[in-house]
Amino acid sequence: MEFLKITSFQNNSVKHAVKLRERRDREKEQLTLLEGYRELTRAREYGMEIVECFFAPEQFLGENEYPLMESFAADGIKVMQVTPQILTKLAYRDRPEGLIATAKMKRHTLADMPVVPNGLYLVAEAIEKALPGANCGACGFSGCAGYAAAL
Numbered sequence: 001m002e003f004l005k006i007t008s009f010q011n012n013s014v015k016h017a018v019k020l021r022e023r024r025d026r027e028k029e030q031l032t033l034l035e036g037y038r039e040l041t042r043a044r045e046y047g048m049e050i051v052e053c054f055f056a057p058e059q060f061l062g063e064n065e066y067p068l069m070e071s072f073a074a075d076g077i078k079v080m081q082v083t084p085q086i087l088t089k090l091a092y093r094d095r096p097e098g099l100i101a102t103a104k105m106k107r108h109t110l111a112d113m114p115v116v117p118n119g120l121y122l123v124a125e126a127i128e129k130a131l132p133g134a135n136c137g138a139c140g141f142s143g144c145a146g147y148a149a150a151l
Contacts, residue, residue: 001070003055003081009089013052013080017090017102030105033090036097037065049104052078056087059098068099077101 006014019025020033031051034043044050053072055065073079082090090100110123 001073003069003073003079006054006080006082006086009086013078014054014082014086014090017052017054017100020102021090021092026105030107031102032105033092034101034103035092035099037062037068037099040068040099040101043101043103046106048106050075050077051102051104052080053099053101054080054082054087054090055100056082056084056096056098058084059087059096061097065099072101 008014017033020029020031026032034040034048034050040050040053050072053069055069057065069079084096087096087098087100090096113121
C-alpha cells in the first residue's frame with residue numbers, strides 16, 4: 001500500500017501535530033499525541049478515535065507496524081510517511097519507535113462510573129503532575145499523560 005509521503009516540516013499536518021506537544025493546544029483542541037506501536041494499539045482497543053498517523057519506517061522496532069498502518073488507512077485514518085527527522089521532532093521519547101498519531105481525547109466524569117452497592121471508590125485528580133516526567137517509556141507508556149490516563 002502506498003502512503004502519502006511528507007518531507008517538509010512546513011506541512012500543515014506536521015505543524016499541527018508539533019503544536020499538540022503543548023498542553024494548552026491539546027486541551028483547546030481535545031486532541032492528544034500517541035507514540036509507539038503498543039500505545040497506538042492499546043488506544044485503538046480502548047476505543048480512542050485516531051485522527052491521523054505519522055510513521056517513519058527507518059525507526060520501526062518490529063514487523064507489526066505496516067499492518068497497523070494499513071488497517072488505519074482501511075478505516076479512513078489519514079496515514080502519512082515522514083522522514084525520521086520529522087518524526088523525531090514530533091516525538092516525546094529520546095528514541096522514537098517510528099509511529100505517532102493524533103487522537104481525540106476521551107473524557108470521563110464521576111457520572112460515567114458504574115454504581116456498585118457498598119463499593120469502594122478512589123478518585124485520582126491531577127496525578128500526571130505528581131509523576132516524575134523522567135525515564136519515559138520505562139512504565140510501558142510514551143509519557144506521563146498516557147500512564148496517568150491508564151491509572
